[in-house]
Amino acid sequence: MTPRPIPVNQPLLDGNEKRYLDECIETGWISSEGPFVKRFEEGFADRLGSGFGIAVCNGSAALDIAVAALEIGPGDEVIMPTFTIISCAAAVVRAGARPVLVDVDPLTWNMDVARLEDLVTPRTRAIMVVHIFGLPVDMDPVIELARRKGIRIIEDAAQAHGQTYRGRPCGTLGDIGTFSFYPNKHVTTGEGGMLTTDDAQLADRCRSLRNLCFKPEQRFVHDELGWNYRMSNLQAAVGVAQLERLDEFLARKRRMGAHYQRLLAGLAEVQLPLPSTEYAENAYWVFGVVLQDSIAFDARSAMTRLADLGIRTRPFFWPMHEQPVFRKRGLFAGQTLLHAERIARRGFYLPSGLALTAQQVAECAGALRQILQ
Numbered sequence: 321m322t323p324r325p326i327p328v329n330q331p332l333l334d335g336n337e338k339r340y341l342d343e344c345i346e347t348g349w350i351s352s353e354g355p356f357v358k359r360f361e362e363g364f365a366d367r368l369g370s371g372f373g374i375a376v377c378n379g380s381a382a383l384d385i386a387v388a389a390l391e392i393g394p395g396d397e398v399i400m401p402t403f404t405i406i407s408c409a410a411a412v413v414r415a416g417a418r419p420v421l422v423d424v425d426p427l428t429w430n431m432d433v434a435r436l437e438d439l440v441t442p443r444t445r446a447i448m449v450v451h452i453f454g455l456p457v458d459m460d461p462v463i464e465l466a467r468r469k470g471i472r473i474i475e476d477a478a479q480a481h482g483q484t485y486r487g488r489p490c491g492t493l494g495d496i497g498t499f500s501f502y503p504n505k506h507v508t509t510g511e512g513g514m515l516t517t518d519d520a521q522l523a524d525r526c527r528s529l530r531n532l533c534f535k536p537e538q539r540f541v542h543d544e545l546g547w548n549y550r551m552s553n554l555q556a557a558v559g560v561a562q563l564e565r566l567d568e569f570l571a572r573k574r575r576m577g578a579h580y581q582r583l584l585a586g587l588a589e590v591q592l593p594l595p596s597t598e599y600a601e602n603a604y605w606v607f608g609v610v611l612q613d614s615i616a617f618d619a620r621s622a623m624t625r626l627a628d629l630g631i632r633t634r635p636f637f638w639p640m641h642e643q644p645v646f647r648k649r650g651l652f653a654g655q656t657l658l659h660a661e662r663i664a665r666r667g668f669y670l671p672s673g674l675a676l677t678a679q680q681v682a683e684c685a686g687a688l689r690q691i692l693q
Contacts, residue, residue: 354553379500
């Protein structure tokens with residue numbers, strides 16, 4: 321008999337979500353004009369200590385707007401990690417700019433900041449940092465380099481809700497921050513995203529770009545092209561309810577990560593996530609593992625074996641420099657970034673959703689030990 325699968329992610333929606341959604345339906349405010357949007361924007365910005373929050377329909381939209389708001393375009397270069405979701409590079413490529421890729425730090429799985437300065441050229445307009453899997457990028461060297469070279473910072477904190485770097489909230493460390501509220505995030509709205517910034521003019525530009533660049537004084541006359549990337553009142557209502565529990569969710573994730581660490585301690589066949597660095601405690605957005613080279617099979621095979629035991633998993637990101645869509649465009653030809661290539665082939669993450677129970681964590685850890693015997 322096939323065991324009931326343990327999902328890779330299941331959100332918790334047992335707070336005020338239903339009550340706030342009922343309010344949207346009862347009042348008829350379901351579009352982006354509804355009051356929960358402003359409430360969510362202000363609450364999220366306040367939680368981070370950011371000057372402004374601009375809600376959008378998803379995290380990829382937030383990246384598109386961030387690139388456009390900074391007026392990055394043809395001839396410009398943006399330094400970014402190769403080990404990330406394709407949305408990051410797609411936003412740069414669609415703007416006509418060129419992503420310049422940096423390899424991953426094999427211990428933190430974040431971009432290797434020691435390699436950044438060698439990649440700066442006169443065309444470099446921005447560095448896009450992406451906080452990966454629960455640990456933030458080591459930001460101080462990035463900030464120092466950006467200030468010295470006159471480069472902007474786009475900070476993708478999609479996986480770092482509530483995480484801090486040396487006590488400073490992720491998403492507030494660059495010129496503009498972006499967030500995703502996909503169901504596997506600490507705060508979810510189903511689909512949704514947010515931009516954060518302390519720059520009032522930049523915030524106004526982001527609001528315009530998400531709303532088709534309507535002119536306030538003459539609505540249907542447009543000086544430039546924007547997007548319809550608005551967040552609905554329904555999404556924002558769920559976000560407000562979720563945000564009320566962010567501290568609880570962070571504590572839950574950290575307990576889950578610590579439980580996995582205890583159960584998998586001493587398992588020499590895999591590399592476990594770092595519990596902490598000198599600048600942050602792991603928030604365990606997900607619990608990733610990387611198979612050591614001594615294991616004869618790769619991540620894909622391991623995931624298949626775990627699925628046979630009822631454990632759902634998800635692979636690590638595939639590097640940007642190996643993406644067929646970018647190779648077809650003539651990007652990254654012949655480029656090799658060995659650390660990213662290795663963890664893409666040997667890394668995956670175990671069930672990590674907020675609804676995961678301690679018993680399910682134990683089952684997942686036991687299954688991983690079983691397939692490695």
